[in-house]
Amino acid sequence: MSTGASGGVQAASHTLYITAGSGNSYKPVQVLAQRGAGTPAVHCHLQPIDVLGGETRRPGFLAINPRGQVPFLLTDRGERLGESNAIAWYLAEGSALIPAAPLHRAQAIQWMIFEQTALEPNISPARFFSTLVPALREANAARFPGWLDAGHAGLALLDAHLAEREFLCDSGYGIADIAVFGYTHLAREGGFDLDRHPAVLRWIERVRSQPGHRPVADLLQPLA
Ligand SMILES: N[C@@H](CCC(=O)N[C@@H](CS)C(=O)NCC(=O)O)C(=O)O
Incomplete structure (x- = not known):
C-alpha cells in the first residue's frame, strides 16, 4: 500500500x-x-x-x-x-500528451533525443557545478567553455525552431515540450544567457501557463 x-x-x-x-x-x-x-x-x-x-x-x-x-x-x-x-x-x-499521428509521435521522439544529446549533457553539468555543488566549480572550470558553447549551439537550434511555432511538435503542447523544458528553463543556473534565445524565452512562458x-x-x- x-x-x-x-x-x-x-x-x-x-x-x-x-x-x-x-x-x-x-x-x-x-x-x-x-x-x-x-x-x-x-x-x-x-x-x-x-x-x-x-x-x-x-x-x-x-x-x-x-x-x-x-x-x-x-x-x-x-x-x-x-x-x-x-x-x-x-x-x-x-x-x-503523446501525439496521435505517426509523424507527430516521431517529432516528439526527435526532440526528446535532441534534449538528451544537445541540451541536457551541457546544461545539466554546468548547472550542477554552478548551483548544486558550487564548491566543485573551480575544479571543473576548464570544462565550462565546452558546455557553454555546445549548450548555446543547441539552444540556438531550438530557438530557430520555436521562432515559427508555439510548441515543439505540430500537434501542440505535449511530452516533447515537457522533456525539453526540464533543463532548458534552468539554463540560466548553469551560466547560459537565455536572452540570446528570445523564442525559447517566449516558449518557456507558454509552457509555464499550461494547465497543471x-x-x-x-x-x-x-x-x-
Ligand atoms: N539520461 C538519464 C540521466 C539521469 C541522470 O543523470 N541522473 C542523475 C540525476 S539528474 C543521477 O541520478 N545521478 C546520480 C549518480 O550518477 O550517481 C536520464 O535522462 O534519466
Whole structure:
C-alpha cells in the first residue's frame, strides 16, 4: 500500500525514484501532473533519493537500478524502467500528451533525443557545478567553455525552431515540450544567457501557463 498521485492510499502503485532539483526527475512528475482530466488515473508513489548524499551509489539503490541513476520507475507489476524520457513516455500513455499521428509521435521522439544529446549533457553539468555543488566549480572550470558553447549551439537550434511555432511538435503542447523544458528553463543556473534565445524565452512562458504545470521547486510535493 502506498500514497498515490491522488493523495489517497492505493492497493497497487508504481514507485518513481526522483531527486530534488533535477530536470530529469522533473519530466515524469510533470507528466503525472498534466495527464489531464478524463484520462485513466496513474497511481505513482514519489520516492525521494538523496543523490548528493551518495544514495544512488549504495547497494540498496543499486539493487533497484544497477546504473545508479534517477529518475527510475518500478511499476506496480515489478517491471523496471530507466531514462527520464522513456519513463515520461510510459507514464503519458493514454493521455493527450503523446501525439496521435505517426509523424507527430516521431517529432516528439526527435526532440526528446535532441534534449538528451544537445541540451541536457551541457546544461545539466554546468548547472550542477554552478548551483548544486558550487564548491566543485573551480575544479571543473576548464570544462565550462565546452558546455557553454555546445549548450548555446543547441539552444540556438531550438530557438530557430520555436521562432515559427508555439510548441515543439505540430500537434501542440505535449511530452516533447515537457522533456525539453526540464533543463532548458534552468539554463540560466548553469551560466547560459537565455536572452540570446528570445523564442525559447517566449516558449518557456507558454509552457509555464499550461494547465497543471508545476514548478521544479515543487518536485517532491505530493501530486494533487
Ligand atoms: N539520461 C538519464 C540521466 C539521469 C541522470 O543523470 N541522473 C542523475 C540525476 S539528474 C543521477 O541520478 N545521478 C546520480 C549518480 O550518477 O550517481 C536520464 O535522462 O534519466
